[in-house]
Amino acid sequence: MDFSDSIYNSRLAIDRTRPAKHRVTPWWKVIPVVCAVWSVFAVLAGVANFFDLRMLGMHASLSGQVSLFMALLSLKVILSCVLALYFERAQDEALRVKHLFRIFFYLMLFFLPLNLCFEGLYIAYRRDPSQVSWISITEVISPMSLWMDMVLINFAYSVQLAYSFWRKNQRQFLEAQAARQHYLQLRMQQLQGQLEPYFLLSSLEDITDLVLHADPQVATKALARLSELLRHVLDSAEDEWRSVEDELKVLQDYVAVQTLRFGDNLKINYVGRDRTWETIACPPMLFLPLLDAAVRACTDKLLSSSQEIVVACSREDGNFVLRISIYSFLASFGQISPALQEVNERVRLAFGNLAYCDERVILGQSGRRLALILSFPAREREDD
Template identity: 30%
Template sequence: MENARPDTPVLNQVPPLTAISLLKLLLSNIVVWTSLCAIGALGNYGDLVKYGTTQRSFSEILWFWVSSHLLMMVFSTCLYLIFMRYERFLSKAKGIALAYAIMLLGFLPLEVMYIAILDLLKDKPGFGLQDIVSTAFNMRNFTIFLEFAWSTGTFIAVLAICTWRQARVRERALQQSMNDVLHLRLDLEQQRLDALRGQLEPHFIFNCLNAISALVRSDDKRIALTGLNRLSDLLRYALTASSRDWVSLEAEMTFIRDYLELQRLRYGARLQISITGDTADVLTVDCPPLLLQPLLENALRHDLDCHEGSSDIRMQFKLDGKELSIKVSNSVTDGTAANPGLGLGLPQTRARLELMYAGRASMHSGRIQDEGQQRYEVEIRMPLLMPESATT
């Protein structure tokens, strides 16, 4: 069994930021902020036109907006990178509150001083640090509130984008992990099915060879040669069909009749079997290959092999809505010695049904009373449609 795939993503791991993704981030940031500044500048210019006071051109107003938000552009980019690098800020409310407090104490004063520098550049070309601090402290409350609102809005927007991005990454990682688990389960189921097939073929061949050996011991060479020819046909079908997941019930029944002919060479007139319900609609149903042979073999082993009389084996097919019922039963003779055999047929059949139909098929076996007679019956119920997980 292979180990888990090495490229399976960790659910909480965000992919590292490459040079290309960083360039895309910067360009996206510039486009978003330039668009916002253009909208704001367009509104200001429209007001000036409306009131007839167009002393400044649109390009001058746009540059004022862009220059006023340059530091905000840098802040939003850095904030995005920090959130992507330190995911713990986004995992808990305390982390988000701490990041917001650091923003208020660290970035907001810088933004206010930056706006003060822009004001001084317009009115006073030569200025020092004392002029910057004085202008910042004397700034109007509305201007400070406006910068606070811009900073808070930027923080919330970046937080929302990062949270959404990490949620998408986790969702994709979870989906990939679920796909990997599903593929692993399918691989394991296929290995189990292959193992069952590997057991089924030798088991079938072993029982057919037992039938041939019984013919050889009868000293009738002609019957033995006929049995060998029939065995060749049976093995050809078994090897071909066992490499497939599904065969038609018609092909399976042809194989079953050939198998019974081989057994009839051995048991002669003692082999009595009744097959009913194998109509045209039933024969078009698909089923796993070599599904019915173990049921008949089980009936023969617990019937003809346990006494010297004739058998009373019945095989019945019945469509019940969207299910097909298959029953194989044999009479039970009290006082006869049990034939233990290998005990592989029925357990293997039940396991194959479970794998092929993903729990939608069932097999039940046990003694029943039929018209006052003790019988041993095996019943299989399986859907007419293949399960979605089945492969052809």
């Protein structure tokens, strides 16, 4: 799938991914709104004209005045509906400057005279149907009516332009939002894909070392353990979210493979493992690269002496925190593995600024420890 296909699919997915309050109003719903606005205007104008006529001592009915203005404004209502349909169908093409000036020119040159003639004909017909003529129509048209029609036509046009530009901005915002979400999802998958081959190569190197330097039976056991670990990796590739408990079990399978290589020299001290973490959600393949980086940072020591790796799980201020620490004078885990940077990017994509993955030096009486710290919001995992 290329980038253009991704954007196209993002646009198709907008209605499914965005909240309902951010959706753009369908174009057909604009027509009743246009009619309602013009109807309110006609009612107000009819009421005002009714009281003016009463003050002048002339006989008039309220319903008659309202119906008069409803009829006089009917062409303007049709104009607003046509403009709404045109701007919706043409969209960005209609909002170009040359098209806007062209529409304004047509309105002033053709629609304004047509509207004036219609109003004159209607008023002349109401006065005396038998005396309708071109002269009676022109007598009704005054400079004030011409000016009022120009104001109302330009008002209708301006309102439609403002609404069309607002809809355009909404569409662009939603498309950009959907495209960004799609990009972040692709980036998450890419990072996960980078971690999985890295893990495979790392594990195969360990198996190769066992085959060359250890007992064949040990290598066979390691292959069996590796198959279990691969099963977890394949399962995680199908899921967007897994539980913290699932990821901790992956660590245990990984430790089982490494124990066959390093024997009793590899000591894993689990802290906080006595409680279950089934309800907390996390992205898959998040913990394993960090533990693998810690093991590789002390590989040389493990071949000749024992080395303790502390894996501590805790819940602090609404966050799940994983700490993996080793005794080491290494300046940074980044010298050994790119896992720290990639895991940090993954949790930032998943949780934003609420999550991080960093390393810290801990100085104590027992010595200098280098720790990997992963923290992200402890959100409840949704049932599939």
